[in-house]
Amino acid sequence: MNLFESPLSWELAGWLAFLILGGFFIKSDYQGKVSRKEQLGLLCSLLGLLFLKRLLVLFINRELNPDESQLLSQAITLRHHPVYWKSVDGATMGPLSCYYVALPGYFGIPLNYMVLRWVSFLCMGVSLISGYFTLENFFSARVARLALLPAVAFLAFTTNWDFLHATNEQLSLALIGLALWQYSRLWHQNYFDSAPGLFCLSFLCSLVPFAKLQGTPTVLVIVATALLGLVQQYPKMPRLLFWRSLSGLILGGLAFPLLVVLFTLAFGVFDDFIHFYIVGNFAYSAGAGFWYYLGQFPAFVGRTTDFLVYLLPTFALVASWALLSRKFDGTKNLLLFILALLAASGYAIIKPGNEFTHYLLYLVLPISLLNGWLLTSFRAPVYTVFWVTFVIASIAINGLYQANSSANNPVLAYQDASRRQFYISPASQKVLELARRGEDLVVWGWAPQYNVETQMPQGVCDNHVIRLVMGNDRQTHRARYMRNIIASRPPVFLDAVGPNSTWLNDRVKYGYETFPELKNFINTYYRFVGEIDNTRVFARLDRYKN
Template sequence: MISFDDFPIVYFALGYVLAIGIVLILLLQANLPSFSRIFIGLSLLLVAFMRLPILVFNQEINPDESQMIAHAITLKKFPLYWQSVDGTTIGPLDNYALILPSFFGFPFDYTSARIIGLLCVLGSLWFFYQSLIHFFDKTTAQLSLLPVVFFVAFTQEADFVHYSSEQLPVLLLNIGLWLLSKIASASRLKPPSLNTIFFLGIVLSMGPFAKIQVVPQAAVIGAFAMVSLWNNRQFWQYFLYLIAGSLSFFSIVLLVTTSFGVLDDFWDYYILGNLIYAGGSSLIDAITRLPFFIAKSTSFLLFLASILLCVILVGLQHKKKSFKMTWLEAFVFAWLLAALFAATKSGNDFVHYLNFCIYPFALLGAILIAHYTLKTPLKLVMGAALSLLPFLGAFAYPAIRHLPLNAYVSGDSHQVPKSEVSKLILKYAHPEERLVIWGWMCRYHVETQMPQGTAENHSERCIYPHPLRQKYYERFLSDLQKNQPKVFVDAVGPNSLWLNDPTTQAHEKFPELKAFISEHYHFVGEVEHTRVYIRNTKK
């Protein structure tokens, strides 16, 4: 089995050799048939190759991974979202996607989840490149894609390599961007088909059900699709098809939630719950905090530097074209502002929210590059080399000083390691039985493969004060009574995410919960600051 230590110098060197090869092959594009396919194929290969250490590191990188895998384990057996599972800010599509590997014999683990995430990243790159080709010439498209390729290939920051709830919605946004580019590049003699407009509506309406934060960006794409068609004699027909496509997916969601009696839950816990979450900061606070937010990610700063260096080189060496504001420039700035708004509005500076900003910044770079004329392949290669330079420098420094290169050291075994808590749980329960965790340690679900006994697999919204706290708490109690989970775990303590104070947050501090656990469960042990309770056997 493949494994990586903390200094796989040969592996990383091969990755950078491949990156340099992608830069140099730009010299040959005039002589190679199907060069565009070769270019994007090598770019996707580089990203997949450099993600190997993360794929084989079958352990939790970010708590969100465990949360979503636990949802998938539960949905495989109890498939109704907002009844058996509530992902809070995470939409249902992110969680249902993690069920797909199980149909091919893969387990519910971190490797399977990251394979899905990698496919989303590769898909985003492919659709973004196709969009660039429609918006610009191929030279601009190739040069503009490289900063994104090098960024997602060489970053080892957890926020960009774990299976995050941003990867699928970003893919959907890039599909929407590709459809927008097709619509915008269509001629009057051959206008876009109504099916393209309808499909755009479907894709844009799916985005919020992966992550509701993408609503501003999806709205910008839809609005500018209509702007680009304003002078078309079929405008109102296009408009109606876009609305019909948007309503079709939403109507399916409404039909399912109404038929199975979870429409109220959808409204209360997904719409209202996310509106409360999004009220974390004002627009002014978000703007003033933005530089500090971006500065939290070294990889993202390298990405921005890569774009900037490329733009500066092109701007210095080539004659500037005449500038006239077009709908495309307006779209890019609107899309970027929507992305920055989505990333900062909640007030939580989670670096993985910057995933929403990768492609808007890259498209802004493409706009700037497109305002100059590239005349020779050599100068194109110089621009591409400069886009690689920040990442090459970030690799060279630790390599020369023999500092760790790989943050994800994998051993001989690629199985999910079991904690002492999970070992204790499995002494009394089987993977088919339900598990409830009070606190925030969702990886116990992954380690035991036990589905959730309550809709939420953490209790943060039952504990911290907010307008819907009582509603969340009452649902937690109702799920306990209805599902009768075999195991109850009080994980509040030093190992739990955010919920670390047993004196105020342990289950005994909530009278109704304390009474229920005392009546129906018995204590079997405490390990790693975590208490495990087993449901009493009925006599």
């Protein structure tokens, strides 16, 4: 039987692997001493479970979330026009995330949804491996695998498309994982006086804001804690060594941002970098204040069933620690560090005020670290039995609860073999009759899937026009849009406002005609070809075929 054609068999195989993995974890605790090879084997088994459960989704070649098309269309554009902020503005997505996704394109690999999912999964693997070794440095190999089990189970068995799609947070999460791993190495060796080690740590942290600005609060906690560790060693250090180590920390944090500044100055996009990325993202909010969003946060998590189930083992562990242990075992400072990470990551999720479920991924590693700290109080093998059983049972109960929601189950959705094929819509087919792959295609609305289907660059920095039709900075965005489209003069222009556009569905409110300068430009240099699937197609005069 072909398991690819039998999703139910694949699901059962996943559960069998999960149960076997749980058995291995319990056996290793009763076994006593576990060799290094066996420890790494158990880590590989954890990652193997995740890979097995994600494999079907990795072969889906359709958009699961509009963010995927945004990221891909930006990567396609950078493949042809490589200057960020001149050809691409990812809004909350940082330039590193877009360049990272563009990398396969430079080797001739088509930038489609399947490729995006694989490069995203690679980041997830880096994040989890880094998390494991971080936990191992802080605690032990036993604690590392047990603390990471709920995270892997959650990511493997979730049926929420918002957690399954290739989110634009993945590169920043991988970098945060690497930064935590480096911090844990310094902590484990009590080596905060190492200039190269501190340089590496702060350099990794400095990359995160350029992958996703939202990850900045988390890495600020890491850098601040490393600085505190260095200061605490100051009385025992030679003064020269202290200043050299401090210089390493500072220079590592400044190296990449200074490189970005030089890059933006050289290509004349420094003002765009400051205005659209730094100022624009710091002002990014749904409208209300932080404290209001904080009050709404528990209800938001409660509506996200899979993530709430992921939290259940942690809640049980906190309750067990409060009732049975309450020991700090000389690691109170480590607990404060973990709580600070949780607070910073929580702030990053809550502050924008948008209930995007995938933002919760920023909490996965901090919660795993908290699990690790709590598990150190429960060393007897019998506690491992309880812990593994609770994790498996919570995932199983959630699976049974959601069993009737077949529409939300990616395994069942995969039964449609057409989802593994790259789809080109009728509107995109029409575009390809009027233009060629590699030429620019400007899409008005929020429908970058057309750029992906046609493999055509955006032609303007914004691949969605939310900031041109909403918000207080519309005129600045509109001015840039007109500069871009006049410069690129794309052979085809699409007005996708309608059912195919995310959020922007009302043509009366948001159609291209509501932007007078754009209306005049399109009406002067383009001709209406027709409306295909509620998307209006316009061809430049020299491409218009009557």
